[in-house]
Amino acid sequence: MRKLAMQKPERYVEFSDLSPEDRLLSPVLENYPAVFELVREGSRRCWTEGYRLTLTAEQLSSEEENAMKQMEDHFVTVLRKVLMLSIGRRLPLEKLVYLAPHLGLPNDFERRLVHQYPHFLHLVTLKDSTPLLKLTSWDAQLALSLEEVKKRQVLQSKASDEKMELITTMEKFLLPKGYNLSKRHRKMLARFRNAPFVSPYEDPRDFDCLEIKFEKHAVAGLKELLSFTVEKRMTLDTLAHFSQEFTFSYKPRNLVLRHPQYFYLSEAGNQETLFLREGYHHGKLVEKNPLVLMKEKFGTLLGTRRIAGPKPLC
Template identity: 35%
Template sequence: MSQSTSIPKKMQRVRDHGYDNYMEVEKKTRKVLKVQNIILNEHNQSLPISRLETLAHRIGFTRNTVFEIFEHPVQRVLFCRLTRQAILQIKQENEALLAQVPRAVTCLRKLLMMSNTQRLRLEHVRIARSALGLPDDFEFSVVLRYPQFFRLVDANERRNKYIELVEREPSLAVCAIENVRERIYRERGGDAEDVRFSFLIDFPPGFKIGKYFKIAMWKWQRLPYWSPYEDVSGFDLRSIEAQKRMEKRAVASIHELLSLTVEKKITLERIAHFRQAMNLPNKLKDFLLQHQGIFYVSTRGNQGKLHTVFLREAYRKGELIEPNDLYLARRKLAELVLLSPRKARIDRELVGYRRSRLDDEMGQITRVAVEDAYEDFKGEDVMDQDKDEEGNLTSDIGSDVDSDVGDEDNSFDEDSVSRQETS
């Protein structure tokens, strides 16, 4: 073991409840977003309670402060719509998303520079657009709007479209970890010589570090490697030393990918879409579990179906250390979801909030009827079991995902719900 610079392959996975709790909150907000999008797509931006009840059973929708019930003045039936706070949150998020488009352009340029061929499939970027801070119409508002940076290849068929980089920009080929090292070097001076190729390590609480693991980690931290932005096509990668450097380069590539995201996290399934373009290992879960001091893989948040990878150095006590406006806007929705309906009602009474009939001709239903209606369609929110999550974590995700490029967040069929309602 002392002769090797590799970290032991079999590592004990240690849970970090700060990240898992973060994903439990996101699970609730994800359900709300599904219903919220359906309501916004309706003509009157409201849903009848009968249809909402169907959605509640399908996605586990629960009572919260994002939606309110009112009585239709003509049909005399109960409808559901977004509250004023939810509408303001949507407006704030849209404004933050629009304001950070220049950052998203730079992010996409850097992402393409990390690719072997300077191109990525449009569909793969579309699936990861929310994590990268790209708008839904990024193909037109970002790619086609900046022809000096991007071009579309094979544009006749959407699934075969590629985003290609027009020209590399050397000033962008600097990793986030390199900026951290430079800051440490300036602070410590000559004492920081050992951090030249190292990463910030923060093991989860309860992680056991043995003597041989310390030795392997010490050697691995000092192992040179090629930058994710460096072209390695001309190197002979057959030697053991080259393979070790490529393994560490893969760590740097995933680290940089997470650094480019809005919340410094992304699902493992989305990382897998960029595996071939960035020379990442086939068994990504096992690879990331070897580096629990750099990354954290959470199975919480979607019944173990998705694995969310966090950049540990970017978080402290379950919160982003350097939050941005888009992250803060998204967290506003989580605050609304966690706010109890009773407290929200008291707050509205304190500020004397009432919807104006000039702004909304639907009117309002009485408080008692609202509470009774909520109780009728309230769904169950079942917590994930650790045993099931561990089983899902050991499942193989190393297969080729290029043939299955669906959006993992859309876990239910909206059209089927509509058909059930009309039948």
């Protein structure tokens, strides 16, 4: 409703112009006077009703739009890296729509990003008319995982006598408090930890799904994808749409439960949400990008609700 108003020159929307679904939500707008102003215009015999954004809400919306424009390069890089994580280096456009909100992409990312950056991304159409988003070319500089980047930063910033100690700490198996795993599970995790690192950007099509190399690739890929998300989390329902496109989307719930040192699964709100553990500290995001900060500002604004008075006596 807010974004619809921002598309109008005067930030004003008539209720008669709303879709049937949005019209059902219109009575709720009066509960948020800091965001929406209900308007009645015209004469007694001919008047229209609608809503307009408050000045504060309009300013925040403009600030959000500016932040989205400034992050275009970041969004393009994220799209390229997500495609590089996929098994075929391509993804159906209709499936990307489910992933886009988690990545913070604009609703019209196809127009704003894909068509504007053909030297990085391009669309192809299959014989069954399915549009696919593909990489224009592979970029070796982007094919570095979050884990590899962190190690490089450590090696570049620390004295030689501290390097190995810090890298060992990064690779150390840290089981969250309250997890009592079976002896068999712990042995599996020990084998997993000691196995050679596998880049999530390595082509997995020749991997045996029963080998530990496949699981190393899947875990690294899932960590990488979650690191791209705005809030370092994603619903399992979203991953379910990509059952054939990523190694980690094959039975993702099992993969997450096997590796509690990296992931946390919450079942709050009647849906399962997957969290990247290293993205949080004491339940709060370690780093907040501009879109998260904007979301918090809008949350504060929405928290200013109208308190209903006593019902009139009849």
